[in-house]
Amino acid sequence: xxxxxxxxxxxxxxxxxxxxxxxxxxxxxxxxxxxxxxxxxxxxxxxxxxxxxxxxxxxxxxxxxxxxxxxxxxxxxxxxxxxxxxxxxxxxxxxxxxxxxxxxxxxxxxxxxxxxxxxxxxxxxxxxxxxxxxxxxxxxxxxxxxxxxxxxxxxxxxxxxxxxxxxxxxxxxxxxxxxxxxxxxxxxxxxxxxxxxxxxxxxxxxxxxxxxxxxxxxxxxxxxxxxxxxxxxxxxxxxxxxxxxxxxxxxxxxxxxxxxxxxxxxxxxxxxxxxxxxxxxxxxxxxxxxxxxxxxxxxxxxxxxxxxxxxxxxxxxxxxxxxxxxxxxxxxxxxxxxxxxxxxxxxxxxxxxxxxxxxxxxxxxxxxxxxxxxxxxxxxxxxxxxxxxxxxxx
Numbered sequence: 001x002x003x004x005x006x007x008x009x010x011x012x013x014x015x016x017x018x019x020x021x022x023x024x025x026x027x028x029x030x031x032x033x034x035x036x037x038x039x040x041x042x043x044x045x046x047x048x049x050x051x052x053x054x055x056x057x058x059x060x061x062x063x064x065x066x067x068x069x070x071x072x073x074x075x076x077x078x079x080x081x082x083x084x085x086x087x088x089x090x091x092x093x094x095x096x097x098x099x100x101x102x103x104x105x106x107x108x109x110x111x112x113x114x115x116x117x118x119x120x121x122x123x124x125x126x127x128x129x130x131x132x133x134x135x136x137x138x139x140x141x142x143x144x145x146x147x148x149x150x151x152x153x154x155x156x157x158x159x160x161x162x163x164x165x166x167x168x169x170x171x172x173x174x175x176x177x178x179x180x181x182x183x184x185x186x187x188x189x190x191x192x193x194x195x196x197x198x199x200x201x202x203x204x205x206x207x208x209x210x211x212x213x214x215x216x217x218x219x220x221x222x223x224x225x226x227x228x229x230x231x232x233x234x235x236x237x238x239x240x241x242x243x244x245x246x247x248x249x250x251x252x253x254x255x256x257x258x259x260x261x262x263x264x265x266x267x268x269x270x271x272x273x274x275x276x277x278x279x280x281x282x283x284x285x286x287x288x289x290x291x292x293x294x295x296x297x298x299x300x301x302x303x304x305x306x307x308x309x310x311x312x313x314x315x316x317x318x319x320x321x322x323x324x325x326x327x328x329x330x331x332x333x334x335x336x337x338x339x340x341x342x343x344x345x346x347x348x349x350x351x352x353x354x355x356x357x358x359x360x361x362x363x364x365x366x367x368x369x370x371x372x373x374x375x376x377x378x379x380x381x382x383x384x385x386x387x388x389x390x391x392x393x394x
Contacts, residue, residue, distance in 0.1 A: 009126070009184060010134050013119055014141025016077065016180040020114045021142055022149025023084060023169035024053075024107055030153040034162040041097050049097075049104040051351040056108030057115075058347030062340030064113030065121055069336040073122025077181040080114030081173045083107075088170035092163040116142070117343055120323035121336035126185065128332040132278070135323040136270045143263040143316065215329050216342065218386045222286070222325075224345040225379040226318045229289055229372045231350045232357035233258070233311060236368075241308075243366035245301040254308045261312025262319070269317050278328055282321035283383045288314030290376040293369040322346075 028035075032046040039046075067076050087107035094100045112118075119138055123131040156165035233240075237258065241251035269281060292310030295303045326339055360368035 010137035012180045012183055014138035016177045017119050017138055017142035018145045019177045021145035024111050026146050026149040030150055031162045049101045052101055053104040053108030054347055054351035056105050057112040058344045060109050060112035061343050062337055065336030065340030068121040072125050074184045074186055076113050080110045081178040083110035085170040085173040088166045092166035117339050121339055124332045124335040132324050136320050139319050140266050147259050218382045220342050220345045221382045222379045223322055224349040225375040227346040228349040228353045230315050231353035235354040236357055241304055246304055254304055257308050258312035261309045262316030265313035265316035269320055278321055278324040279387055281317055285314040285317035286380045290373040293373045297369055
Protein backbone atom coordinates (compact mmCIF):
# COMPACT_ATOMS: atom_id res chain seq x y z
CA UNK A 1 0.00 0.00 0.00
CA UNK A 2 1.41 3.36 -1.01
CA UNK A 3 2.11 5.87 1.76
CA UNK A 4 0.02 9.02 1.33
CA UNK A 5 1.75 12.29 0.48
CA UNK A 6 0.71 13.91 3.76
CA UNK A 7 1.92 10.92 5.80
CA UNK A 8 5.27 11.23 4.07
CA UNK A 9 5.44 14.96 4.88
CA UNK A 10 4.62 14.27 8.53
CA UNK A 11 7.25 11.52 8.73
CA UNK A 12 9.96 13.73 7.24
CA UNK A 13 9.10 16.76 9.33
CA UNK A 14 8.74 14.68 12.49
CA UNK A 15 12.15 13.09 11.96
CA UNK A 16 13.74 16.50 11.37
CA UNK A 17 12.05 17.76 14.55
CA UNK A 18 13.44 14.84 16.53
CA UNK A 19 16.93 15.84 15.41
CA UNK A 20 16.34 19.52 16.20
CA UNK A 21 15.06 18.85 19.73
CA UNK A 22 17.71 16.24 20.54
CA UNK A 23 20.58 18.53 19.47
CA UNK A 24 19.37 21.64 21.30
CA UNK A 25 16.78 21.38 24.09
CA UNK A 26 18.01 18.00 25.34
CA UNK A 27 21.73 18.64 24.85
CA UNK A 28 22.73 20.35 28.16
CA UNK A 29 21.41 17.54 30.36
CA UNK A 30 24.11 15.23 28.99
CA UNK A 31 26.97 17.65 28.28
CA UNK A 32 26.71 20.44 30.88
CA UNK A 33 29.06 18.82 33.40
CA UNK A 34 31.74 18.05 30.80
CA UNK A 35 31.41 21.51 29.26
CA UNK A 36 31.77 23.20 32.64
CA UNK A 37 34.87 21.20 33.60
CA UNK A 38 36.60 21.82 30.26
CA UNK A 39 35.76 25.53 30.05
CA UNK A 40 36.55 26.26 33.69
CA UNK A 41 33.06 27.52 34.55
CA UNK A 42 30.30 26.23 36.80
CA UNK A 43 27.50 23.96 35.63
CA UNK A 44 25.15 26.81 36.56
CA UNK A 45 26.93 29.00 34.00
CA UNK A 46 26.38 26.41 31.29
CA UNK A 47 22.67 26.25 32.09
CA UNK A 48 22.58 30.06 32.19
CA UNK A 49 23.90 30.03 28.62
CA UNK A 50 21.14 27.59 27.70
CA UNK A 51 18.57 29.89 29.34
CA UNK A 52 20.02 32.71 27.25
CA UNK A 53 19.32 30.63 24.15
CA UNK A 54 15.69 30.23 25.21
CA UNK A 55 15.34 33.98 25.73
CA UNK A 56 16.85 34.60 22.29
CA UNK A 57 14.34 32.16 20.83
CA UNK A 58 11.53 34.16 22.48
CA UNK A 59 12.81 37.38 20.91
CA UNK A 60 13.03 35.92 17.41
CA UNK A 61 9.95 33.67 17.57
CA UNK A 62 7.44 36.05 16.02
CA UNK A 63 9.87 37.06 13.28
CA UNK A 64 10.34 33.40 12.40
CA UNK A 65 6.57 32.92 12.28
CA UNK A 66 6.18 35.89 9.93
CA UNK A 67 8.79 34.41 7.60
CA UNK A 68 6.82 31.16 7.45
CA UNK A 69 3.57 33.06 6.83
CA UNK A 70 5.13 34.83 3.85
CA UNK A 71 7.48 32.21 2.41
CA UNK A 72 6.27 28.86 3.73
CA UNK A 73 8.10 26.58 6.13
CA UNK A 74 10.49 24.85 3.73
CA UNK A 75 13.05 27.67 3.23
CA UNK A 76 12.88 28.71 6.89
CA UNK A 77 13.47 25.19 8.20
CA UNK A 78 16.32 24.68 5.73
CA UNK A 79 17.90 27.83 7.15
CA UNK A 80 17.55 26.53 10.69
CA UNK A 81 19.53 23.39 9.86
CA UNK A 82 22.38 25.65 8.77
CA UNK A 83 21.99 27.78 11.92
CA UNK A 84 21.89 24.73 14.20
CA UNK A 85 25.01 23.36 12.53
CA UNK A 86 26.83 26.71 12.82
CA UNK A 87 25.83 27.10 16.47
CA UNK A 88 26.94 23.59 17.37
CA UNK A 89 30.27 24.07 15.62
CA UNK A 90 30.73 27.37 17.48
CA UNK A 91 29.89 25.57 20.73
CA UNK A 92 32.49 22.89 19.99
CA UNK A 93 35.10 25.61 19.41
CA UNK A 94 34.25 27.66 22.53
CA UNK A 95 37.17 28.34 24.88
CA UNK A 96 35.45 30.42 27.55
CA UNK A 97 32.13 31.82 28.81
CA UNK A 98 31.88 34.58 26.17
CA UNK A 99 32.00 32.18 23.24
CA UNK A 100 29.80 29.75 25.17
CA UNK A 101 27.03 32.36 25.41
CA UNK A 102 27.49 33.49 21.81
CA UNK A 103 27.24 29.91 20.54
CA UNK A 104 24.10 29.24 22.55
CA UNK A 105 22.67 32.55 21.32
CA UNK A 106 23.09 31.35 17.74
CA UNK A 107 21.44 28.05 18.64
CA UNK A 108 18.63 30.10 20.23
CA UNK A 109 17.95 31.81 16.89
CA UNK A 110 17.75 28.37 15.28
CA UNK A 111 15.39 27.17 18.03
CA UNK A 112 13.09 30.14 17.39
CA UNK A 113 12.55 29.03 13.80
CA UNK A 114 13.28 25.32 13.96
CA UNK A 115 11.27 23.66 16.75
CA UNK A 116 7.58 22.83 17.18
CA UNK A 117 6.15 26.32 16.66
CA UNK A 118 7.78 26.57 13.24
CA UNK A 119 6.78 23.01 12.35
CA UNK A 120 3.17 23.69 13.34
CA UNK A 121 3.15 26.90 11.30
CA UNK A 122 4.57 24.98 8.34
CA UNK A 123 1.75 22.45 8.50
CA UNK A 124 -0.90 25.15 8.87
CA UNK A 125 0.61 26.95 5.88
CA UNK A 126 0.24 23.73 3.89
CA UNK A 127 -3.07 22.34 5.15
CA UNK A 128 -4.95 25.20 6.81
CA UNK A 129 -7.76 24.17 9.19
CA UNK A 130 -7.10 20.52 8.33
CA UNK A 131 -3.65 20.51 9.98
CA UNK A 132 -4.67 19.13 13.39
CA UNK A 133 -3.97 15.46 12.68
CA UNK A 134 -0.65 16.35 11.03
CA UNK A 135 0.39 18.39 14.07
CA UNK A 136 -0.38 15.39 16.24
CA UNK A 137 1.60 13.18 13.88
CA UNK A 138 4.87 15.08 14.15
CA UNK A 139 4.59 15.22 17.94
CA UNK A 140 4.18 11.45 17.98
CA UNK A 141 7.51 11.08 16.22
CA UNK A 142 9.43 13.88 17.94
CA UNK A 143 8.06 12.76 21.31
CA UNK A 144 10.97 10.31 21.30
CA UNK A 145 13.60 13.09 20.98
CA UNK A 146 14.83 12.61 24.54
CA UNK A 147 14.63 8.82 24.23
CA UNK A 148 16.92 9.00 21.20
CA UNK A 149 18.91 12.11 22.03
CA UNK A 150 20.04 11.47 25.59
CA UNK A 151 21.64 8.05 25.06
CA UNK A 152 23.11 9.06 21.68
CA UNK A 153 24.64 12.24 23.14
CA UNK A 154 26.01 10.27 26.10
CA UNK A 155 27.59 7.74 23.74
CA UNK A 156 29.06 10.44 21.50
CA UNK A 157 30.52 12.22 24.53
CA UNK A 158 32.04 8.98 25.77
CA UNK A 159 33.59 8.21 22.37
CA UNK A 160 34.59 11.67 21.13
CA UNK A 161 34.28 14.07 24.08
CA UNK A 162 31.67 16.81 24.42
CA UNK A 163 33.20 18.87 21.60
CA UNK A 164 33.12 15.89 19.27
CA UNK A 165 29.50 15.23 20.24
CA UNK A 166 28.56 18.79 19.24
CA UNK A 167 30.35 18.39 15.92
CA UNK A 168 28.57 15.10 15.26
CA UNK A 169 25.18 16.71 15.89
CA UNK A 170 26.17 19.55 13.54
CA UNK A 171 27.02 16.98 10.88
CA UNK A 172 23.66 15.25 11.35
CA UNK A 173 21.88 18.53 10.68
CA UNK A 174 23.68 18.82 7.36
CA UNK A 175 23.48 15.15 6.36
CA UNK A 176 19.97 14.31 7.60
CA UNK A 177 18.01 17.36 8.76
CA UNK A 178 18.80 19.56 5.76
CA UNK A 179 17.74 17.01 3.10
CA UNK A 180 14.58 16.16 5.06
CA UNK A 181 13.46 19.77 5.31
CA UNK A 182 14.52 20.45 1.72
CA UNK A 183 12.20 17.64 0.59
CA UNK A 184 9.13 19.31 2.12
CA UNK A 185 6.58 20.64 -0.41
CA UNK A 186 6.56 24.30 -1.29
CA UNK A 187 3.54 26.28 -0.12
CA UNK A 188 1.33 27.10 -3.07
CA UNK A 189 -0.90 29.74 -1.50
CA UNK A 190 -0.11 33.43 -1.74
CA UNK A 191 1.47 35.07 1.32
CA UNK A 192 -0.97 35.59 4.16
CA UNK A 193 -3.72 33.53 2.53
CA UNK A 194 -4.96 30.26 3.92
CA UNK A 195 -4.24 27.20 1.77
CA UNK A 196 -7.85 26.18 2.41
CA UNK A 197 -10.07 28.67 0.52
CA UNK A 198 -13.36 27.68 2.10
CA UNK A 199 -13.97 26.57 5.68
CA UNK A 200 -16.34 23.65 5.87
CA UNK A 201 -19.42 23.85 8.12
CA UNK A 202 -17.86 21.30 10.49
CA UNK A 203 -14.61 23.21 10.90
CA UNK A 204 -13.88 24.81 14.26
CA UNK A 205 -15.11 28.43 14.42
CA UNK A 206 -12.73 31.34 14.29
CA UNK A 207 -12.77 34.34 16.63
CA UNK A 208 -14.41 37.30 14.87
CA UNK A 209 -12.24 40.29 14.00
CA UNK A 210 -11.79 42.66 16.94
CA UNK A 211 -12.29 39.92 19.56
CA UNK A 212 -8.77 38.56 19.64
CA UNK A 213 -7.29 40.56 22.53
CA UNK A 214 -8.50 38.45 25.45
CA UNK A 215 -8.07 35.10 23.70
CA UNK A 216 -4.47 36.12 22.94
CA UNK A 217 -3.81 37.10 26.56
CA UNK A 218 -5.43 33.95 27.94
CA UNK A 219 -3.67 31.59 25.54
CA UNK A 220 -0.33 33.27 26.26
CA UNK A 221 -0.94 32.72 29.98
CA UNK A 222 -1.88 29.06 29.45
CA UNK A 223 1.18 28.36 27.34
CA UNK A 224 3.48 30.16 29.80
CA UNK A 225 2.34 28.21 32.87
CA UNK A 226 2.29 24.85 31.09
CA UNK A 227 5.77 25.34 29.63
CA UNK A 228 7.01 26.46 33.04
CA UNK A 229 5.82 23.20 34.57
CA UNK A 230 7.04 21.06 31.69
CA UNK A 231 10.55 22.51 31.81
CA UNK A 232 10.69 22.45 35.63
CA UNK A 233 9.76 18.76 35.66
CA UNK A 234 12.27 17.97 32.91
CA UNK A 235 15.01 19.43 35.10
CA UNK A 236 13.91 18.29 38.56
CA UNK A 237 11.54 15.31 38.35
CA UNK A 238 14.00 12.69 39.71
CA UNK A 239 14.91 14.84 42.71
CA UNK A 240 11.23 15.55 43.38
CA UNK A 241 10.42 11.87 43.41
CA UNK A 242 13.34 11.25 45.77
CA UNK A 243 11.97 13.95 48.07
CA UNK A 244 8.81 11.87 48.30
CA UNK A 245 10.65 8.79 49.50
CA UNK A 246 11.79 7.00 46.34
CA UNK A 247 15.32 5.71 45.85
CA UNK A 248 17.44 7.24 43.09
CA UNK A 249 17.06 4.12 40.94
CA UNK A 250 13.28 4.09 41.36
CA UNK A 251 13.04 7.82 40.70
CA UNK A 252 15.03 7.52 37.48
CA UNK A 253 12.96 4.53 36.37
CA UNK A 254 9.71 6.41 36.91
CA UNK A 255 11.03 9.60 35.30
CA UNK A 256 11.84 7.56 32.18
CA UNK A 257 8.10 6.85 31.83
CA UNK A 258 7.30 10.49 31.03
CA UNK A 259 8.25 10.04 27.36
CA UNK A 260 6.12 6.93 26.77
CA UNK A 261 3.23 8.56 28.66
CA UNK A 262 3.46 11.58 26.35
CA UNK A 263 3.38 9.44 23.23
CA UNK A 264 0.52 7.30 24.57
CA UNK A 265 -1.54 10.43 25.26
CA UNK A 266 -0.79 11.75 21.80
CA UNK A 267 -2.04 8.47 20.33
CA UNK A 268 -5.22 9.02 22.33
CA UNK A 269 -5.44 12.53 20.91
CA UNK A 270 -4.87 11.15 17.42
CA UNK A 271 -7.66 8.60 17.92
CA UNK A 272 -10.51 9.30 20.33
CA UNK A 273 -9.81 12.92 21.21
CA UNK A 274 -9.56 14.04 17.58
CA UNK A 275 -13.38 14.09 17.69
CA UNK A 276 -13.30 16.42 20.72
CA UNK A 277 -12.82 20.18 20.55
CA UNK A 278 -9.14 20.96 21.28
CA UNK A 279 -10.19 23.31 24.08
CA UNK A 280 -11.73 20.44 26.04
CA UNK A 281 -8.73 18.16 25.55
CA UNK A 282 -6.47 21.04 26.65
CA UNK A 283 -8.54 21.51 29.82
CA UNK A 284 -8.27 17.81 30.67
CA UNK A 285 -4.53 17.85 29.98
CA UNK A 286 -3.95 20.99 32.08
CA UNK A 287 -5.74 19.37 35.02
CA UNK A 288 -3.61 16.21 34.86
CA UNK A 289 -0.45 17.56 36.53
CA UNK A 290 -2.21 19.31 39.43
CA UNK A 291 -4.31 16.19 40.08
CA UNK A 292 -1.28 13.91 40.15
CA UNK A 293 0.75 16.38 42.22
CA UNK A 294 -1.92 16.71 44.91
CA UNK A 295 -2.24 12.92 45.11
CA UNK A 296 1.54 12.57 45.47
CA UNK A 297 1.76 15.20 48.20
CA UNK A 298 -1.18 13.73 50.12
CA UNK A 299 -0.56 9.99 49.69
CA UNK A 300 3.20 9.95 49.06
CA UNK A 301 5.45 7.51 47.22
CA UNK A 302 2.86 4.79 46.48
CA UNK A 303 1.19 7.04 43.89
CA UNK A 304 4.44 8.29 42.34
CA UNK A 305 3.82 6.15 39.25
CA UNK A 306 0.35 7.66 38.80
CA UNK A 307 1.75 11.18 39.19
CA UNK A 308 4.45 10.57 36.59
CA UNK A 309 2.01 9.10 34.08
CA UNK A 310 -0.51 11.90 34.59
CA UNK A 311 2.17 14.55 34.18
CA UNK A 312 3.57 12.94 31.04
CA UNK A 313 0.14 12.40 29.48
CA UNK A 314 -0.97 15.96 30.19
CA UNK A 315 2.24 17.38 28.81
CA UNK A 316 1.95 15.25 25.68
CA UNK A 317 -1.51 16.57 24.82
CA UNK A 318 -0.63 20.16 25.75
CA UNK A 319 2.19 20.11 23.22
CA UNK A 320 -0.42 19.44 20.54
CA UNK A 321 -2.79 22.04 22.01
CA UNK A 322 -0.11 24.70 21.58
CA UNK A 323 -0.44 24.10 17.86
CA UNK A 324 -4.16 23.43 17.51
CA UNK A 325 -5.78 25.97 19.86
CA UNK A 326 -4.51 29.05 17.99
CA UNK A 327 -5.63 27.40 14.75
CA UNK A 328 -9.22 26.74 15.85
CA UNK A 329 -9.62 30.08 17.63
CA UNK A 330 -7.94 32.47 15.18
CA UNK A 331 -7.81 30.51 11.94
CA UNK A 332 -4.86 29.79 9.63
CA UNK A 333 -4.28 33.32 8.30
CA UNK A 334 -1.23 34.87 9.96
CA UNK A 335 -0.79 31.73 12.06
CA UNK A 336 3.01 31.81 12.16
CA UNK A 337 3.32 35.39 13.40
CA UNK A 338 0.56 34.93 15.95
CA UNK A 339 2.11 31.69 17.18
CA UNK A 340 5.42 33.47 17.65
CA UNK A 341 3.70 36.21 19.66
CA UNK A 342 1.72 33.76 21.80
CA UNK A 343 4.82 31.80 22.72
CA UNK A 344 7.01 34.73 23.87
CA UNK A 345 5.83 34.51 27.54
CA UNK A 346 6.10 30.71 27.39
CA UNK A 347 9.71 30.81 26.26
CA UNK A 348 10.63 33.33 28.94
CA UNK A 349 8.90 31.18 31.58
CA UNK A 350 10.71 28.16 30.20
CA UNK A 351 14.06 29.93 30.49
CA UNK A 352 13.64 30.65 34.19
CA UNK A 353 11.73 27.49 35.19
CA UNK A 354 14.73 25.32 36.21
CA UNK A 355 16.16 28.06 38.46
CA UNK A 356 12.85 29.11 40.05
CA UNK A 357 11.66 25.56 40.68
CA UNK A 358 15.10 24.56 41.96
CA UNK A 359 14.88 27.33 44.55
CA UNK A 360 11.40 26.08 45.49
CA UNK A 361 12.77 22.57 46.04
CA UNK A 362 15.58 23.95 48.20
CA UNK A 363 13.02 25.82 50.28
CA UNK A 364 10.08 23.40 50.42
CA UNK A 365 11.44 19.99 49.39
CA UNK A 366 8.71 17.80 47.93
CA UNK A 367 6.20 20.53 48.80
CA UNK A 368 7.53 22.49 45.82
CA UNK A 369 4.85 20.67 43.86
CA UNK A 370 2.37 23.13 45.34
CA UNK A 371 4.03 25.71 43.08
CA UNK A 372 3.45 23.71 39.89
CA UNK A 373 -0.04 22.79 41.12
CA UNK A 374 -0.87 26.45 41.63
CA UNK A 375 0.33 27.58 38.22
CA UNK A 376 -1.42 24.61 36.63
CA UNK A 377 -4.72 25.65 38.19
CA UNK A 378 -4.17 29.18 36.92
CA UNK A 379 -3.79 27.75 33.42
CA UNK A 380 -6.95 25.66 33.82
CA UNK A 381 -8.88 28.73 35.02
CA UNK A 382 -7.68 30.65 31.97
CA UNK A 383 -8.94 27.90 29.65
CA UNK A 384 -12.33 27.87 31.38
CA UNK A 385 -12.51 31.67 31.08
CA UNK A 386 -11.61 31.39 27.41
CA UNK A 387 -14.44 28.91 26.87
CA UNK A 388 -17.00 31.06 28.69
CA UNK A 389 -15.89 34.33 27.11
CA UNK A 390 -17.64 33.49 23.86
CA UNK A 391 -14.41 33.69 21.83
CA UNK A 392 -14.78 29.99 21.09
CA UNK A 393 -18.20 28.99 19.79
CA UNK A 394 -19.19 25.59 21.13
